[in-house]
Amino acid sequence: MTWYTLPGFKHIICLAAGLILPGSFGDLVVAGGAAQDLLTAQEKSGKQIYVHGTSSGGREILAYLGESSLEVPGRTMPCANCHGLDGQGNPEGGVVPSNLTWEALTKPYGVTHPGGRTHPPYTDRALARAITRGLDPAGNKLLNVMPHYQLSQEDLGDLVAYLKQLGKDRDPGLTENSITIGTTIPARADLAGIGQAIKAVTTAFFEEVNSRGGIYNRKIELKINETSYPPKTTSAIVKRFIQDKQIFAMTSAFTAGADKELAALMDNLHVPLIGPLTLYPQGGLPLNRHVFYILSGIDGQARALVNFACQRMPDKRAGVLIVYSDDQMTKGVLEAIKDQCQKNGCGPPETYSYPHADSDVPTFAARLKQTSKSVIFFLGTGREAIALMKEATELR
Known part of the structure; x- marks a missing residue:
């Protein structure tokens, strides 16, 4: 986005699509431990229940809490909330949840709890009874704060299968010595320059990180997915890339044109995506916990430029003109500018739509020269912006 003042013209602000600056990659905090093989399908289903x-089959899971057996949906009281992702337990409010790792549950000499309750080792059947009836292997009641659950036999079997892996399950892409980070960049002709710029910057950044010892003594292994396929197929390609290369996290990925699909994919795979390069960050509620935007996107930048323009206008009554191409890409920006103009007392702005391919730049520039508006916002491509600026200079 650029602010221009040309002789014979009012202020022209060009918001040229396609001009994106790569984001930075912040410190990555990684839990210790060696990477494990991928979970089985049953264990993955059990992990979904635990976390x-x-x-995974869409079946109902209910939780019952306290002596009154208050019924709530299972998703409001997942096991991981109290026992932690590693199964070690998160003490809270004077309550110390039990260690749920299989090694702790199956100690051959049994378990003695801080309150004096004792019981023999858990078996698969005893663990299933604890989950569904709230009783330990000796028949003692578990603490009142520990819910018991109603779930299908299939889901119960999945959960028990996962509990045997609890504490051993690590995210893919982690070893004792390395962290595998991925990115995806465009390779098709019209975007190849952007793709190579992303590749060069990202590669140089992680080379510098590695030269300083990496992250927690782990070196970064950067995997790059270069694709020439259209945006509608990007999600499937990135999914295969993440799974085949065992990617721990993605960064600086070019997601323009496939933002919604890739954001949903990251959430589904539970893979962090840090600093995606896009004109339109996917905000709104509920927030996606796996996608972290560093750049505000063109909508946010447009609002900032409106604030800047309105502050510099000698007379806000002179108003604003928005020149835009009538396509889906500019609609969000158009509405953002209109809204921000109103908030700044510069609106409502006048709008003028033009077609990309058929635009007659000399005629277009001459028409803009006749406007009485104090500020013109131009929404178009970089090439169109340059042509307009050149023609505007010749008309002075």
């Missing part, structure tokens, strides 16, 4: 309290 989210939901069934």
